[in-house]
Amino acid sequence: MRFRLINGFLVSLLAFFAAILLIDEMETQRLKSDPSIGVSAAQPILGFLSAERLDVLADAHLQTKPPQYELSKDASSRSVEKNDRRISNWTRLAFLETVSAGVLNDQAAEALRRSYALSPYGEVELMKWRLNFANAYWDQLPLDLRLMSLRQIEALYLFDLHQRAWLIRDFKPLVPLLASEIQKCRTKYPDL
Secondary structure (H helix, E strand, O other), X not given: OHXXXXXXXXXHHHHHHHHHHHHHHHHXXXXXXXXXXXXXXXXXXXXXXXXXXHHHHHHHHHHOOOOOHHHHHHHHHHHHHHOOOOHHHHHHHXXXXXXXXXXXXXXXXXXXXXXXXXXXXXOHHHHHHHHHHHHHHHHHOOHHHHHHHHHHHHHHHHHOHHHHHHHHHHOOXXXXXXXXXXXXXXXHOOOO
């Protein structure tokens, strides 16, 4: 009898937590599919927000007019605490640390390093973002991050015709070394 009571309690408790997770997932998907519902719709369920929902919330804070950098940084940091394998949080933290400090500080550099450690290349948009970020803050980037950034160029160049076109026509390198690296790819892969 006592075993059934404890078992029933545990099953109820698990069902309760499963319901919270399901609601969190539904709200996360709703916020992803319709960002116009805004940050106010991303309220925690009994104090719980998943790493993914915090990630979406951090992006939503950046979409507001004016952007809410500190709230985005807080949501990104909280998401990292829950799941430190989300690359988007590390790149966002690199950006937010830089905006907050006015320069690329040690925390921003470390966040960018973490994003590279998790995925040296990643999705095309991630590589383009990193390259644009490196282009903007080249003089402040430590040597290791400069080298990682240079590798993004060849990866993008080899990815497909659209990315080659972006590098050649749309990307505006402020640093001669970045322009030189693009030219090296054009020379190295003339048939592409």
